[in-house]
Amino acid sequence: MNQAVQPTPAASTYVETRRHELRKSRLVMIDGSLAMNSRTAEGGISSRVYDRGYWGFASAPDSGQGTNLEQVGRKARENARTMARFGPRTAFGLPGGSYRGEHAFAGRPALSQKECVERLAELHAWCAKRYPALKSTLFMLQDEHHSKWLSTSQGSEVLNSIQRAVCYMTLTAEGPDGAPVEMLDRISGKGSLADLDLSIEALAPVLDRLHEQLQDKRHAVSARGGLHTVVMGPDLAGILAHEAMGHPCEADLVLGGAMTRDLVGQPVASELITMVDYAHSRDGEELMVPVYADDEGTPARDAVLIERGRLTDFMSSRETAARLGITPTGSARAYNPNDEPLVRMRNTAILPGSSKLDDMIAGVDDGYLLLKTSNGQADSTTEFMFGISLAYEIRNGKVGSAIRDTTVSGSAIKVLSSVDAVSDDMQWTCAGYCGKKQPMVVSMGGPAIRARAHLGGQ
Amino acid sequence: MSTTVLHDAAEQALALMRAQGFDHAQVTASLTTQDEVNIANNEPSLLRSTEVRRLSLLGLFDGRKASTELSEFDAEAVRQRIAGLHADASSAPQDAANAVSSGQRVRIVQGPQQGDLGLLADKAAELLAFRARETPRMMIDEGAALHTRTDARTLTTGDSDLSCCLGWYSLSAFGTARDGAQSSSFNYTGGAANDLRERPAVEYFAIDQMLRDTERQIRTEPIQSNFVGDVVLMPNAVTNLVGWLLSQISDVQLIAGSSLYRDRVGALVASPLLSLQSRFDAPGVAAFTSDAFAAPPVEIVREGRLMALTPSLYGSRKTGLPHVPTASSGWDVAAGTTSRDELLSGVARGALVGRLSMGSPASNGDFSGVIKNSFAIADGKVGTALSEVMISGNVAQMLRDIVAISRDRLDTGAFRLPWLRIANLHFS
Numbered sequence: 001m002n003q004a005v006q007p008t009p010a011a012s013t014y015v016e017t018r019r020h021e022l023r024k025s026r027l028v029m030i031d032g033s034l035a036m037n038s039r040t041a042e043g044g045i046s047s048r049v050y051d052r053g054y055w056g057f058a059s060a061p062d063s064g065q066g067t068n069l070e071q072v073g074r075k076a077r078e079n080a081r082t083m084a085r086f087g088p089r090t091a092f093g094l095p096g097g098s099y100r101g102e103h104a105f106a107g108r109p110a111l112s113q114k115e116c117v118e119r120l121a122e123l124h125a126w127c128a129k130r131y132p133a134l135k136s137t138l139f140m141l142q143d144e145h146h147s148k149w150l151s152t153s154q155g156s157e158v159l160n161s162i163q164r165a166v167c168y169m170t171l172t173a174e175g176p177d178g179a180p181v182e183m184l185d186r187i188s189g190k191g192s193l194a195d196l197d198l199s200i201e202a203l204a205p206v207l208d209r210l211h212e213q214l215q216d217k218r219h220a221v222s223a224r225g226g227l228h229t230v231v232m233g234p235d236l237a238g239i240l241a242h243e244a245m246g247h248p249c250e251a252d253l254v255l256g257g258a259m260t261r262d263l264v265g266q267p268v269a270s271e272l273i274t275m276v277d278y279a280h281s282r283d284g285e286e287l288m289v290p291v292y293a294d295d296e297g298t299p300a301r302d303a304v305l306i307e308r309g310r311l312t313d314f315m316s317s318r319e320t321a322a323r324l325g326i327t328p329t330g331s332a333r334a335y336n337p338n339d340e341p342l343v344r345m346r347n348t349a350i351l352p353g354s355s356k357l358d359d360m361i362a363g364v365d366d367g368y369l370l371l372k373t374s375n376g377q378a379d380s381t382t383e384f385m386f387g388i389s390l391a392y393e394i395r396n397g398k399v400g401s402a403i404r405d406t407t408v409s410g411s412a413i414k415v416l417s418s419v420d421a422v423s424d425d426m427q428w429t430c431a432g433y434c435g436k437k438q439p440m441v442v443s444m445g446g447p448a449i450r451a452r453a454h455l456g457g458q
Numbered sequence: 459m460s461t462t463v464l465h466d467a468a469e470q471a472l473a474l475m476r477a478q479g480f481d482h483a484q485v486t487a488s489l490t491t492q493d494e495v496n497i498a499n500n501e502p503s504l505l506r507s508t509e510v511r512r513l514s515l516l517g518l519f520d521g522r523k524a525s526t527e528l529s530e531f532d533a534e535a536v537r538q539r540i541a542g543l544h545a546d547a548s549s550a551p552q553d554a555a556n557a558v559s560s561g562q563r564v565r566i567v568q569g570p571q572q573g574d575l576g577l578l579a580d581k582a583a584e585l586l587a588f589r590a591r592e593t594p595r596m597m598i599d600e601g602a603a604l605h606t607r608t609d610a611r612t613l614t615t616g617d618s619d620l621s622c623c624l625g626w627y628s629l630s631a632f633g634t635a636r637d638g639a640q641s642s643s644f645n646y647t648g649g650a651a652n653d654l655r656e657r658p659a660v661e662y663f664a665i666d667q668m669l670r671d672t673e674r675q676i677r678t679e680p681i682q683s684n685f686v687g688d689v690v691l692m693p694n695a696v697t698n699l700v701g702w703l704l705s706q707i708s709d710v711q712l713i714a715g716s717s718l719y720r721d722r723v724g725a726l727v728a729s730p731l732l733s734l735q736s737r738f739d740a741p742g743v744a745a746f747t748s749d750a751f752a753a754p755p756v757e758i759v760r761e762g763r764l765m766a767l768t769p770s771l772y773g774s775r776k777t778g779l780p781h782v783p784t785a786s787s788g789w790d791v792a793a794g795t796t797s798r799d800e801l802l803s804g805v806a807r808g809a810l811v812g813r814l815s816m817g818s819p820a821s822n823g824d825f826s827g828v829i830k831n832s833f834a835i836a837d838g839k840v841g842t843a844l845s846e847v848m849i850s851g852n853v854a855q856m857l858r859d860i861v862a863i864s865r866d867r868l869d870t871g872a873f874r875l876p877w878l879r880i881a882n883l884h885f886s
Contacts, residue, residue: 038527041526041528043530056504057504058506061529175822180718259640340504387816387817407816
């Protein structure tokens with residue numbers, strides 16, 4: 001591990017030092033014009049010290065020499081000691097052990113900016129020819145690559161590399177009233193943009209489906225507000241897992257008063273629901289955001305949050321695990337080189353069941369099929385929401401008219417307890433960011449589920 | 459790193475861009491330092507000191523554009539990156555709208571240039587003491603008192619030279635109130651100020667009100683049936699409306715042709731009660747744009763009438779619309795004439811809304827969202843806190859349906875906003 005840096009313990013209970021490189025590329029093409037054509041590289045070193053119950057953190061640009069490392073180490077120790085002005089604080093022994101290893105995704109050689117521009121131009125030209133009535137197209141290519149070399153006073157020596165790529169596709173048409181109507185889809189995956197199949201052959205079916213959905217949405221009707229039976233497609237189950245019970249099972253939020261704290265061992269969902277935050281792999285296959293050891297050097301383990309409907313575990317850092325008296329899951333992660341690690345999700349999913357999606361729809365007399373989501377938010381009460389950008393009515397077991405953009409919400413416990421069918425398939429996605437003081441790259445996945453939930457509408 | 463070094467780095471980078479053969483270029487060298495006292499779970503927990511250095515380069519070559527950022531100022535690293543940037547630009551399509559600014563001159567020194575660590579610690583301690591004394595059921599999950607200093611210099615080949623030394627303090631609190639097994643929704647407030655010495659910590663950004671309100675939100679009730687009623691949006695919820703309007707009049711929506719306001723300058727787009735203007739001298743805000751233009755004051759909405767769209771230089775050249783430079787933040791909704799009590803007393807049935815938890819509104823403005831940190835209003839009286847209540851409507855229509863605006867405003871730096879009463883929302 002030639003780029004690892006050595007911690008400088010100096011009478012502190014815990015020291016971690018991180019060298020962190022973050023490289024991103026981003027291209028945006030609107031109607032054939034390249035509105036953004038950007039590549040960025042940021043590097044920094046940081047040190048975090050836990051001393052007598054207080055944390056000190058410092059970061060600086062990576063000079064490539066030892067000077068900044070020594071300075072940030074000294075500043076972090078000084079900061080932890082400065083906090084002693086607030087008086088004595090309980091110092092916890094930080095559990096979690098250590099990890100030594102290097103993990104980097106070996107993907108295809110990166111696309112040049114020229115190749116990316118060519119892909120975008122092809123997509124725009126193909127759409128302009130195939131869908132001449134469109135008002136606008138917008139395509140965005142984005143990838144980011146985090147490389148983190150970590151050393152801790154507990155003996156961890158880790159290289160963690162997280163790399164993900166996303167292609168966003170937005171088509172805009174004019175509605176019957178002249179107002180714009182748009183639909184967005186995205187494909188995402190581990191690795192760089194070279195690891196996504198951006199060929200017309202691969203994306204044509206995605207764009208055709210998106211265009212059909214756009215036409216459906218031009219004639220959408222309003223949702224009826226209130227409690228309804230909803231079939232949430234696989235795209236939504238992941239965000240349901242993430243927002244509804246994922247955030248309330250983050251140990252820092254549990255310590256902060258989330259109501260999940262008193263629910264361990266109790267039923268919080270239908271027995272059909274098992275929900276896991278995977279560390280790096282599932283069934284032997286590496287997932288989109290593989291975390292073998294977190295940014296505190298803790299060996300990462302899966303966190304089974306809900307097992308057959310019962311709440312079982314929380315995601316934690318070393319300190320939050322110590323405070324809760326649980327085994328750390330290796331969930332402490334930092335986004336930017338100047339960020340401290342926080343408890344974050346990794347690859348969160350509801351596990352598949354045994355039902356078929358078509359049967360789940362056929363079993364609904366009056367309800368909605370929810371297929372695409374925009375963003376979502378969680379709450380300490382487990383009351384969640386997420387925006388719905390594509391949904392259809394279900395009447396007498398048949399899919400009917402599209403509905404306008406709406407929001408689905410509810411108490412996660414009530415909604416998950418009402419689940420009466422879970423499909424046997426599963427989809428993963430790794431687009432967008434989770435927000436919580438810092439952004440974070442996470443993946444989420446799940447099958448389709450049928451439940452009762454609250455829809456916004458008239 | 460001294461200001462001189464930063465300024466030299468910008469000049470050297472621009473010279474290298476010229477030497478590389480770019481026809482036009484823009485260079486920004488910046489250094490941001492921050493000291494932050496963090497609160498976690500009602501206790502002071504972390505002191506964080508960070509330094510972020512950045513060199514942002516934008517190059518135009520034969521009408522083609524590319525940009526990059528790097529954190530290394532070393533001449534060889536910069537030279538290599540500029541060579542790569544030239545290759546990136548060469549592969550981009552030609553676009554006659556690409557250009558850089560010319561002849562702009564701005565020098566801003568604003569706010570406290572040196573942070574006072576003792577002051578940050580004192581403010582964190584004041585916040586914690588208030589919580590323990592006045593709102594003991596409140597758990598501050600995350601709180602922060604911080605000082606930020608940003609030095610930056612932007613140069614272009616068009617002889618623009620813009621620089622700033624900005625310093626500001628920030629305070630924030632985020633948390634939940636809890637009583638036994640019941641807990642409130644998360645609540646949050648915070649903002650930026652040039653000084654934190656003027657009053658107790660909790661009197662900034664209505665932190666005291668947020669803490670007290672959140673304690674009153676532990677016990678909640680859903681509504682009994684769907685209805686159409688009024689909302690009184692607290693300032694933090696008003697940011698959703700203002701943010702949506704600002705996005706509608708900026709580059710992406712204007713270029714894509716999906717803005718509802720593309721051809722509406724001069725028309726009434728909101729209630730005559732509403733006026734929105736810039737305050738680009740707000741704490742932490744530099745009155746210039748990311749594409750290197752001075753950003754003079756601008757009126758966006760005057761008494762309900764749309765006064766300007768805000769395309770960047772690129773957006774303007776792309777759409778043919780007049781270029782209106784705007785800073786990264788700093789907006790002000792004019793105060794109204796109504797007291798907050800009168801605002802509430804006029805509501806027959808509705809809700810006082812602290813936060814809108816919602817997805818991005820549809821391109822036509824349709825939205826629905828959960829109202830969080832909110833209270834029922836019946837016959838002009840504020841009642842119990844609400845849970846699992848949604849409102850739906852259309853944001854563009856909401857701007858037209860504003861029926862009263864408060865005299866009081868909340869100043870968070872980025873926004874100075876009043877309370878708004880808006881009619882005709884669907885509750886479910």
